[in-house]
Amino acid sequence: MSYTAPLKDMLFVIDELADIEKVATLPGFEDATLETAQAVLDEAAKFNGEVLAPLNFEGDKNPSTFSDGVVTTTPGFKDAFRQFGEGGWQGVMHPAEFGGQALPKLIAAPCIEMMNAANISFALCPLLTDGAIEALLTAGSDELKQRYLPKLIAGEWTGTMNLTEPQAGSDLALVRTRAEPQGDGSFKVFGTKIFITYGEHDMAENIAHLVLARTPNAPEGVKGISLLLVPKFMVNDDGSLGERNDVHCVSIEHKLGIKASPTAVLQYGDHGGAIGYMIGEENRGLEYMFIMMNAARFGVGVQGIAVADRAYQLAVAYAKDRVQSRPVDGSAKQSVTIIHHPDVRRMLATMRALTEGARALAYVAAAYSDIAHHAADADTRAQYAAIYEFLVPVVKGWSTEMSIDVASLGVQVHGGMGFIEETGAAQHYRDARILTIYEGTTAIQANDLIGRKTVKDGGAAARAVLAQVDATLAALKEHEGAAFDAMHRRLSAGRDALANVVEFVLANMKSDPNAVFAGSVAYVKLAGIVLSGWQMARALIVSTQKRADDPSFHGAKIATAHFFADHILPQALALEASIVSAKGDEGVLALAVDQF
Amino acid sequence: MSYTAPLKDMLFVIDELADIEKVATLPGFEDATLETAQAVLDEAAKFNGEVLAPLNFEGDKNPSTFSDGVVTTTPGFKDAFRQFGEGGWQGVMHPAEFGGQALPKLIAAPCIEMMNAANISFALCPLLTDGAIEALLTAGSDELKQRYLPKLIAGEWTGTMNLTEPQAGSDLALVRTRAEPQGDGSFKVFGTKIFITYGEHDMAENIAHLVLARTPNAPEGVKGISLLLVPKFMVNDDGSLGERNDVHCVSIEHKLGIKASPTAVLQYGDHGGAIGYMIGEENRGLEYMFIMMNAARFGVGVQGIAVADRAYQLAVAYAKDRVQSRPVDGSAKQSVTIIHHPDVRRMLATMRALTEGARALAYVAAAYSDIAHHAADADTRAQYAAIYEFLVPVVKGWSTEMSIDVASLGVQVHGGMGFIEETGAAQHYRDARILTIYEGTTAIQANDLIGRKTVKDGGAAARAVLAQVDATLAALKEHEGAAFDAMHRRLSAGRDALANVVEFVLANMKSDPNAVFAGSVAYVKLAGIVLSGWQMARALIVSTQKRADDPSFHGAKIATAHFFADHILPQALALEASIVSAKGDEGVLALAVDQF
Structure with a gap:
């Protein structure tokens, strides 16, 4: 049950989709080049793979215990936390003034993903510490900052x-x-x-x-x-x-x-x-808490991606090892490893497509956050802040909802062995289940997406995102082939579904709030699917152009994007149907409380 | 964490959808009237609610243990099993000749559901015993039958x-x-x-x-x-x-x-x-084993419905008790119980609609099995056998897949409390996870649905089922109103999607088996959704006609059918898209083994 950070995909997203070179032009981020990202990610992959990942299953088997006011963590955690602090990992995105490395969120996000994939139970501690640091930086007095921040940022x-x-x-x-x-x-x-x-x-x-x-x-x-x-x-x-x-x-x-x-x-x-x-x-506590919460919510979204990726890696390893049954197409007389069976391949492709799509969206959002905080002019900051804020509940809600499905598929790939705790797949299924609940349930994310992020600005941020999707749709048109045809057709339908739902929310918020909120979670999922699909479409374009540089990597990217188009994006229409049909007395509230 | 058998819904399905009066005309089932069903179900509800349900959480907390070759079950299980045997519950559907009650599967199915809802871990023992009884009845020598069947059927x-x-x-x-x-x-x-x-x-x-x-x-x-x-x-x-x-x-x-x-x-x-x-x-062992397996697979499908219903009951109880936040429509100044929040209502309605739809389909299938075994003429037997056999992988595959989603929603309704084991919601989420795996994974059900149940007879059974859906669609047309409009539109679209997929399977099985099997699980889900929707449509018609007899019950049935139409049936189109796009080199197998 090892963990190998998907460095190639992470760097592809950082470079090609989230445009780190643009982030590196921002004041204060001059050193945050692709080379820096690569160096930091390499180190992070090493630390997380070697130190934290081996403790993950152990932590599940031998959890923290409580006795007489004292909590004792799993053997190995204390020492790992010391190494974590000494490595400077708590400080990745915090100010140099207090001992941090002051790197952009775009570089911090993959570090957070790796740590959570390696060991989500461990990673929660730094995640919460990040929130405390954020709150102190935002609103703490100088004295509190001086007294607490250096110690927190040092991981002490x-x-x-x-x-x-x-x-x-x-x-x-x-x-x-x-x-x-x-x-x-x-x-x-x-x-x-x-x-x-x-x-x-x-x-x-x-x-x-x-x-x-x-x-x-x-x-x-x-x-x-x-x-x-x-x-x-x-x-x-x-x-x-x-x-x-x-x-x-x-x-x-x-x-x-x-x-x-x-x-x-x-x-x-x-x-x-x-x-x-x-x-x-x-x-003003709630206001400050929301600043922490927004950071933490993004972090929990990344946790979803992390658990999904770990579950995927485990399932792939099993599918490449377990021999069972002959291929359905008669291509071999002997039993083969189960990755050769189309249904297993479909499950793995689903896990992969959902994870890559959510990762791309989250990292792109991280870059928007960096621009929103560091751009030189206020207009740019405001413009990116609005889109980032719109994306936070989507990243949190969608990445965590999909992580449960992905972890469940991970169990399924293992068959009966998946139900045995020693296999490890079940742990991811159990671990993932908290992610749609803490730091605000998916319904709370959905309320945020509807109220503060869609209705409050009259749909401006939503339409700005849709305009970017339109630009990608136009770019898709300039290419030919089955993958592009499928992606254009499905993304275009998904885009229209999302646009319709945005208008539905705006039109009915006052007159029929119950109908709007009944479809709120479906709206989060719809946005997650369409906007992940948008990133997969962008990846499809890049990988087609660069295919010759690395045929296997880019070929896989193209195939995964194509799969996303045909197998994930069509769900957008079902979600739209569910949302817009919720109106009126015979809608989602037709069943009275006492009829349940 | 009590369990109250949904007797009213069970009897509604038995009477109005599965037509028990028709079953009671079959030779050997003369006593199996609605009154008999009611009497048996009342007793079953009592036994399961009072004896087995209280042991469910206890069994999770204090599981069976192994030591030195001996397995000791949870305290209380042994005594409960004695009461189970004495009550005659193992013999419900087995021959009177060996001490059974010789009741139809249509009456046994709700008994099995209740037992599994009350305590799935306990119920597995009788479920497996049913399989052994079935195999002995089918192929055992007279001596083996005489020696083993009376003891097995007596629950000794x-x-x-x-x-x-x-x-x-x-x-x-x-x-x-x-x-x-x-x-x-x-x-x-x-x-x-x-x-x-x-x-x-x-x-x-x-x-x-x-x-x-x-x-x-x-x-x-x-x-x-x-x-x-x-x-x-x-x-x-x-x-x-x-x-x-x-x-x-x-x-x-x-x-x-x-x-x-x-x-x-x-x-x-x-x-x-x-x-x-x-x-x-x-x-010929595998052949006999498949007879047991078919019975057991139907039983596991019923387990899915059972766990889903138990999870639903727990979530409803919590949602009616937990007070949190004011209503979004401003209808109260105070915080209300969370069942008043549209998203919670949507989750509960989803859980309910999925469970009721799957129950109706399973019980209707049980009646078909009774006709297939007991009808006087061979043609009728063959005709119903074919449809029943077609439905078994759907009942098993779909009822179990949906049970995982329902149990997961049950956790979500509880918020943070759902993640705490003492609440009980997490147990259902964990218990449900085996159901898509044992007695043949969903992919194995799907292989059966494609190979033996669709391709082997050239689509005859599938088309016979579709013809029945068409009859219901025609009947829907004779009614007016939003629920009927929605149901007709969505069921009609779902029916077409299913019909397209059946033709896709038949057309491509030889030329592109990988494409067909890549969509196999989606085919099971599609059939499950459309055929559950078909039963909800039939319920909609009956409940509209009988509304005045029991306005709350039938009103709830109508609202649930309407909800199913708008929120569940639209998924059929996404599944169809996923299935039919799998063809060719750029399809689901485009990602090569070494690219994972």
Whole structure:
């Protein structure tokens, strides 16, 4: 159960589809050339393949344990985390000022993918730390930044996001945790937080908990939520660790997957109050949290791609090894390896096409984010920011939804062996299942896509993306052959389906919001399929032009794009039908609550 | 985590769609009226809800264990199995001559569904015993029948199916287990069998293993396989148990799901040879095994429906209980139970529609099987047998594929809680995952649907089914309203897609078998969706006519049929596109083995 990073595909996307040379022209990213990307990715592939990947199955078999307030991670995790920190991997995309490497998201994204493919349970810890770093960079005081960022970025300390409470899951308006000012600028925090990933563990010296809480007299609902930093150990002025703070892990969950990653229930203030520090302004916590969330959501989308790729690699290895049955076309008298059977080939091609399509879309989105943050002129920044923001719920929603299907196909390729835990395929099926839930369920992504990303700007960002798809469609027209014909026909139909749904959402949001939201998840999937297909179409064009340079690689790219066109893109029409038929009394809500 | 059998829907299907009154006119089934069905189902609902359902989660938490050759099942299972036997539940559809109740499959099917919904791990034991009974009835000598059937049918002993060996999974031609004649009519069996469900356990006094093996000088391949009965304990002439036979469990598997059901590795003949008895004629074992398999495949299809329904019930209960967020249409100022949110409603409606559609198709198929076995004239028998045989791989393939999606939606409805094992939703997601694999993977069902069920008769059975769909389409035309319009449009399109694919299969089977088999699983899904939709259309007609009798029930049926039309049936077109585009060098096999 090894993991080999798909460096060639990653670099192809970075170079040809996400256009790293353009990113390298941005102020601050001058060194972020293709050569830099290649060097960083090579190192990442080595570290993740050699250090983290071998611990993945072990972590599932021998998960984190809880005893008497202490969480002990899987043997090997602590040492791996030390190597991770020493290698500078936490700092890839963070500012040089605090010890980071200040590389673009376009280079960080494949690093994140590799780490999650190698070991998703391990990778969750750095992913959450990234979120904490992001929040501090955005809104933290200089003092908090100086005190915490260097340690977090060095991978010495870790960070957490504390949103959920028993009564407050998707609906953060219901948060009840209290933060009482102490008069010295600090607060005392009281409350219970659940589902806190790496809320307690033994891999780092200290943990910076970022906690949503209410100050006294804060307005009700989401406008009265503040964001506080509550360290596990107090930090002295000289940076050394002081007393243990009053935040304690009271249990960890018994989960379906990502078992090595401890999911903690944290109790704040049971012994007098946990000392916390306000991040940014009071009552603006949700806003800051959304900045972290957007970064984390993109990261979870990449997790989907990562798990899908790992499941694919395992399935391919099995299919090339397992001998069973003669070929249906009579081309051999003997039993053959099962990769020769058309249905197995179809499953593997489906896994591959979905993964490559989602990867391409995510990396392109990462480049947009880089431009949105670093372009010299404000118009360009705003324009790319709008498209990136539109793509975030699609990358998160679609990459994770498809990862469940891909992991399930991975089990299926293994036949009966897939159901046996020792094979490893089942772990991916279990691990993937959280991805459509945490950092906002697919429905929450869909609400975001509809409300903030489609309706709020009157469909402008959506239409800007569609215009780019149109440009690709026009470029497809300049080529001939079966793959181009299929891609043009299917992508064109998919594009129209997506355009129709955007108009449907805009037209009905006010008059029939139930109908619009009933199709919200289908809208995310539709956008994911069509926009992944768009990237596959772009790859088809590039690989056709460059085929002679590397016939096997580009030939595979062309075949995969063709497969995507015929086998994945047609689903767009079914999704469109489901969405636009939801209107009226006989629509999706016709079945009354008491009829269920 | 209780289970309430959906008696109303079951009886609706039995009465209105599967036409039990017609079955009750068949010779031998005179007592099998709707009243009988109702009485049996009421009792089954009680037994399964009260005795088996409470043990389901317990079995997952505390699975069967293996130690020193002995398998100990979950506490409570042994006693439940005693009650199961005493209640006569193993004998529901078996001949009165051997102690059974001789009821039609149409009444047995809902009993099997209930048992599997209540506790799929438990239900596997009777399911396999049904297969052994079926094989003995088909081909067993009178002596074997007299010695084994009364005990098996009484639920005192259990049966197993021993097909798989390490090198022989889907491809039974590779079976190596040997059966050496002893000159006294018995054989000595030597070999290793894996993946044997309830291959060893403590619930019954004896186990009758049905084993595929080769006699000396048997032809190679599938034509040299015989079927033998190997008892765990020898059976004396007076029916009492004799010595322990030389078949031993050497381990059980660590599985993703159905954990309470022990999956054994059995070693035959390590201590001199396991005594076995030939069932039927030598070298015809595979043929007999296929009789069992067809029955078992139908049963596994029903398992899919069962797990889907249980997952649905759990998700509905959670959605009616969990309060989170205000409604999107502004109809309440307070947070509401999540069933009020359109996306949750859509997920629940999807789960319900898929489950009801698959149930209706399976029960209708069961009635066809009853007619195929019991009709007075041979033509009717042959006609119904052909359609039933066509439907078996569809019921098995589609009901199990959809059950994975339904169980996954069940997790999603629960949000973060769905990922916590104590909630119970994750168990269904894990349990369902075996269903598309055992008793023949979906690809194996698909091969059967293509080879034996579509091509062999030149498409006759397929066209007979399509003609029935056409009759329903004509009947839909006689009604008006949005539900009928939608159903006619979508079912008509689905019917055409299915008809096109049947012709595609027939036209290309010889010239391009790879293309045909590449789309085989999509063909199973397409048939499952269209034929489930056909049954939902029939339900729509009946419920519209009878709406006044029970407005809530029939109203829900109408709404669910309408939902099926708009949200499920459109997938037919995507499947068709995927199938018919697979032809030629640039088709599904364009990606060469070494490019994966």
